[in-house]
Amino acid sequence: MKNCIVCNKEFYARHRAKSCSLKCKILEGIEKQENGCWLYKNTSSGMYSKIRWQMKWYSAHRISYQEFVGDIPKDKLVCHKCDTPKCVNPEHLFIGTHQDNRKDCAAKKRAPIGENNHFSWYTNDQIKEIRLLKQEGFTYERISRIFNCSFSYIYEILKNNYRKE
Secondary structure, eight states: OOOTTTOOOEEEOOOTOOOSSHHHHHHHTEEEEETTTTEEEEEEEEEEEEEEEETTEEEEHHHHHHHHOOOOTOOOOEEEEEEEBBOOOGGEEEEEEEHHHHHHHHTTSSSSGGGTTOOOSOOHHHHHHHHHHHHHTTTTTHHEEEEEEEOHHHHHHHHSOOOOO
16 A cells, blocks of 8 residues: 555555546646646647556546546537646636637637648738739639639638638
8 A cells, every 4th residue: 555645545556656546646747837837747749748547548638627627528629728738727728629729729819820821822912813813803713723723712712711811
């Protein structure tokens, strides 16, 4: 038997475990920041921290939400209010859809827009030229030939579905 290093509760330790529960394991591995973020420092995978529990790896922010707040509905994300991917502070986490996450990203101006987006095919000047050509009476098909793309893509640009300028 061992005592948990977080809550001092006695528990049966498997291998080199230092904490009695998943909640204590999260609290064991955090570094509190001045801005209120709890950065999970023990392990990371890319931008997000990972936590290993009972021989499996989990996203630390999702586990934190489950342990401190409650269940995560199916097909939902755990998003960060603080925009710090390694943060596991339950007060900084909220449940949302992919669309909610993208809207939050756009509202905070974190997403590259216009020609700065790596998915962008055309520069801002080319988008203006497409719009000018349409105002001058060019058809979608003719503009699509000029810019070497489908006319449905031109239609989406002109309807402000792809590039809102």
